[in-house]
Amino acid sequence: MNQILAREQNELLSTKFHALACPSPLIPRPRLTALLDVGLTGPLTLVSAPAGFGKTTLLSSWVQSHALDNFSVAWVTLDEHDNQPRRFWEYVLTAFDRSEPGIGVQALQRLSAPEELFLEEALIALINRLAQTTSPWVLILDEYQVIREPVIHDQLSYLVEHLPSHVHVLLATRTDPPLPLSRWRVRGQLLEVRADQLSATVEEAGTLLRQMVPIRLERSLLQEITTRTEGWLAALRLVGLSLQAHADLGGVLEELCGSQRYILEYVTEEVLWQLEPAVSTFLLRTSILSQLTAPLCDAVLERTDSQQVLQELERANVFVVPFGPRRCYRYHALFAEVLRVRLEQENSEDVPTLHLRASNWYAQHGYTAEAVQHALLAHAWQQAADLIESISQVHAAGTIHEESIILSWIVKLPAEILRGRPQLCQIFTGNMTGTGGPPAHESWQQQRPLSRMHALAPFTEDQREISGDQNQHHLQEPVPSQDRVRAIFPSHERPFEGQHWSWGEPEPGLLLLDPLSAREREVI
Incomplete structure (x- = not known):
């Protein structure tokens, strides 16, 4: 025996x-x-x-x-x-x-x-x-x-x-x-x-990276990279490998996303390939969502068993993080980015439809801000404009933060949509020029798009007096008349063309958007 x-x-x-x-x-x-x-x-x-x-x-x-x-x-x-x-x-x-x-x-x-x-x-x-x-x-x-x-x-x-x-x-x-x-x-x-x-602490992340690459690492950068990776050791090691090739943590940090080759390959091989196809499909198609709840996932995927799937994903530790008292979930940040990259690679034609379903669900349940964001991502411009108008009426006298969010949505709309939306045109010019609306926040004056527009036509002393007074909201008299503004600002000088919106003339004002690149619109 x-x-x-x-x-x-x-x-x-x-x-x-x-x-x-x-x-x-x-x-x-x-x-x-x-x-x-x-x-x-x-x-x-x-x-x-x-x-x-x-x-x-x-x-x-x-x-x-x-x-x-x-x-x-x-x-x-x-x-x-x-x-x-x-x-x-x-x-x-x-x-x-x-x-x-x-x-x-x-x-x-x-x-x-x-x-x-x-x-x-x-x-x-x-x-x-x-x-x-x-x-x-x-x-x-x-x-x-x-x-x-x-x-x-x-x-x-x-x-x-x-x-x-x-x-x-x-x-x-x-x-x-x-x-x-x-x-x-x-x-x-x-x-x-x-x-x-x-999950690695900032100190543990620093120890690991210093052992892999003998360079000086600032605490602030270590804190940022630990936050971005959520202490995921595999991602930190992949960052170390990138540092061995580039020795520039700042540059590596900028490239730290779901499309980074090492991270994309690791998640694909170690996670996605190990899952059942139906589970992978669920992950990919819900990656467009920043928060995951069963009703929302059901609406986006047109199914009825999302609660069961989410609970199974949590039990299976598939980079699902529960939070809040209402059984909400989110994906690990880098994992979500990888999923979105894979979704674009494999089924990019489905992405607008998924965003539109998410927008509809959020709108039906009173989450207008989230509905706007998904409508914009779906390129459902008319729906997005309707939602922005509805939320701008509620926040007509909102805070600077609320106004800046609304403006960030407006500049993503195509010009042809804005032409038929005088209310949105009014909001835009009120923020961009300080005329006919709340003053622009001083931080906006430092943004590259504004600096670029003002650089197109240097202001004279009279022009600075009007634009400066209005932007600082120190008006001592009513808004200048059309004749005075037109005399001081010739029609070919774009920096003040937003005033046309206050007069119900949106066409010239839309030219404000022309100098802005797509990246600059994202900044706004």
Whole structure:
């Protein structure tokens, strides 16, 4: 029998029993290793987070930190081939036996029994043998998300609930397994380490990048890059690789987006290709949304099961972040950018329709600002103009911030749409020139588009008096008459043509938009 067991164990892949070598450079994370130490007081620790958050690296470094302790570790790195009960338990029992020869022999012998018997008998034999030991034991199962067989989940639950107090199970997974986590959580038998804890701090990000590239990194830039990546270690390492090529964090930061090659390839290979096609489609088509709720997703995708899908995505750790009391979700920022890039590459013709559905849903539910934004992205210009007019009436005497938002929408509308919208023309000229409306905020005077328009025709002293007084809202007299303005500002001088809108003459005023490039409209 022992010869048979030896032959079977020799057929197992030996590298699966070892903690993976920690990547170089390795950043010390004492706050997390201390957390794992706390977990030893209970039967189970669950390290659950999406790809690239450093789960395996953390476990490897934690095992190394206990290398000199009276501490036995049975490690198994799982793969798709282990999704069979007999093979799964053969690896687990062999891992125990390799750590302490002989401890798993009796349990391994049970594997030759009929399948309906070996599962329970093998586990009982293992539990009884572990109970005879006194030193701490940890069973580490890495990549547990590959296990989908219900029988394995049931038997692992049995093992966890009957372990001796000095034996601990540690699962590392991309998705929450279908184990009785809620029951264990209530009993205080479960320690959870999740993405928000695994996310790198600014200090950890700085340590990692300095080890990869020996350059001086300002705290403000490190803070920005940590915020942009949301502490996602995989993205930080990809930033380090880019720095090795360019050594310019500012430039790398500007290029840090979903279309950056390294990030696009990583997310595509490690996340999207691992999902069912229907799930990938859901992710891609909802990536146009900054907030995800079931009713909104149902409307955009014309389906009725979005709540179930969102809950499954959360359980599966597919870069979905819950927030707020009303079960809203959002995608991880860089992940969302990758999804939008892929959507444009694969189904760009569907994007306007998706935005239009989102706009309609927001408008029907009273979220006018969001409805405007999606209408503009859908190029549904008339709908966007209607919505802007409705919201501008509500905020007729709004704050500078509200006025600037409305103006930022107006300048995205084509000139032919504005020609038939005198109310929007009035709002535009009121902000851009300070005439016939609220004064422009002083920060607008520093924007390149305004500077560019004023540079087209230098003001005379009289012109500066009128435009300056009005822009600062220090009028001592009513708005200048048409004759006075036309005398001071000839019709060919564009900087003041916005005044025409106040007189009900939109055509000349529309010329204000001509010098603005698409990028400048975005600035406004």
